[in-house]
Amino acid sequence: MAEEGKGFFKGLWKKITGDENPEEVTPALEEAAPALSDSDEATRERKPGLFERLRQGLSKTRDSFVGKIDRLVLGKKEIDADTLEELEEILITADIGVQTTVELIRTLEERLSRNELKDGAALRETLKEEIFKRLNNAAPPMAVDSASPFVIMVIGVNGVGKTTTIGKLAARFSREGKKVILAAGDTFRAAAAEQLEIWGERVGCDVVRHKEGADPSAVVYDGIKAAVARKADILIVDTAGRLHTKVNLMEELKKVYRIMGRELPGAPHETLLVLDAATGQNAISQAKLFKEAAHVTGIALTKLDGTAKGGIVAAICNEFRIPIRYIGVGEGVDDLRDFDPAEFVEALFQ
Numbered sequence: 001m002a003e004e005g006k007g008f009f010k011g012l013w014k015k016i017t018g019d020e021n022p023e024e025v026t027p028a029l030e031e032a033a034p035a036l037s038d039s040d041e042a043t044r045e046r047k048p049g050l051f052e053r054l055r056q057g058l059s060k061t062r063d064s065f066v067g068k069i070d071r072l073v074l075g076k077k078e079i080d081a082d083t084l085e086e087l088e089e090i091l092i093t094a095d096i097g098v099q100t101t102v103e104l105i106r107t108l109e110e111r112l113s114r115n116e117l118k119d120g121a122a123l124r125e126t127l128k129e130e131i132f133k134r135l136n137n138a139a140p141p142m143a144v145d146s147a148s149p150f151v152i153m154v155i156g157v158n159g160v161g162k163t164t165t166i167g168k169l170a171a172r173f174s175r176e177g178k179k180v181i182l183a184a185g186d187t188f189r190a191a192a193a194e195q196l197e198i199w200g201e202r203v204g205c206d207v208v209r210h211k212e213g214a215d216p217s218a219v220v221y222d223g224i225k226a227a228v229a230r231k232a233d234i235l236i237v238d239t240a241g242r243l244h245t246k247v248n249l250m251e252e253l254k255k256v257y258r259i260m261g262r263e264l265p266g267a268p269h270e271t272l273l274v275l276d277a278a279t280g281q282n283a284i285s286q287a288k289l290f291k292e293a294a295h296v297t298g299i300a301l302t303k304l305d306g307t308a309k310g311g312i313v314a315a316i317c318n319e320f321r322i323p324i325r326y327i328g329v330g331e332g333v334d335d336l337r338d339f340d341p342a343e344f345v346e347a348l349f350q
């Protein structure tokens with residue numbers, strides 16, 4: 001650039017940004033936006049809307065959890081043991097879980113002793129980073145194209161949002177052009193099959209159901225036969241969330257699981273446990289219980305929008321080592337989102 005032109009550019013730059021030295025800033029800007037393709041442009045246009053919805057969905061957790069952290073750390077010029085003690089209390093009450101809280105505080109203490117936490121802002125940033133690390137238990141996404149039909153067994157106690165999650169998943173897969181069949185394996189409650197049929201009509205997919213009180217294994221058997229005969233891409237199987245006893249429930253789930261594998265080797269390809277975030281520590285107990293009885297391979301965490309207990313995400317990721325595949329942030333069909341740890345932490349702390 002000619003010197004004269006450079007001067008003009010510098011002046012303009014300062015006017016726009018208030019920054020004296022464009023040379024220092026320009027390389028970073030170039031790095032940040034290497035060649036935007038058309039699809040990047042499209043993503044950028046779509047992203048703010050989706051991100052904003054996620055932010056809104058997490059507003060209760062952000063206001064209580066991150067709000068408390070901000071009140072504790074912002075403006076603090078020095079971090080000491082008392083600050084970390086107060087932080088520990090906030091983490092515990094935010095349903096992050098005792099084990100994860102202890103780990104986080106230990107890490108922060110170490111970083112404090114290495115002089116890495118100079119002030120409140122540094123503490124906030126480090127906490128965000130450490131929470132992200134614990135959410136990021138890398139697991140490959142559900143590989144629905146790896147089998148045909150790909151069978152998803154959905155488990156969880158009543159009322160957690162199982163049927164709604166199945167409906168939202170069916171809608172999403174159908175939109176992607178996949179043929180989906182639903183099997184109403186909860187024969188204990190008549191309303192469960194009816195609810196599933198309503199979703200089937202809404203989404204435009206077949207529902208296999210039997211009468212109330214029928215053997216769920218028979219429903220699953222028919223579901224698999226129908227999925228194979230009709231060349232479905234995905235079969236989603238609902239299961240009971242409540243029986244006369246907990247032991248009965250677990251035994252039934254084991255039986256349904258066995259029948260699937262017998263009728264279609266490799267099935268179920270995914271056992272998705274649905275948990276209600278608003279139930280806090282109860283969701284943790286359910287995760288423990290189902291993990292022991294069923295081969296849980298993924299979690300859908302619903303109702304994050306209605307609760308301040310969003311910290312439960314960290315407890316689940318860190319303590320169970322079962323990937324959270326989806327999060328529910330509203331009742332709408334588009335409110336079941338892929339769980340993206342980076343986006344989640346950003347939406348929480350921003």
Ligand SMILES: Nc1nc2c(ncn2[C@@H]2O[C@H](COP(=O)(O)OP(=O)(O)OP(=O)(O)O)[C@@H](O)[C@H]2O)c(=O)[nH]1
Nearest residue numbers: 158159160161162163164241302303328329330331
């Ligand atoms: N706000 C909000 N509500 C949700 C979400 N997911 C499900 N719900 C609502 O939670 C309620 C219970 O959902 P269901 O799908 O009926 O729950 P279920 O686990 O199938 O319950 P049963 O059919 O009784 O076993 C419904 O009113 C849903 O609309 C979510 O992510 N956010």
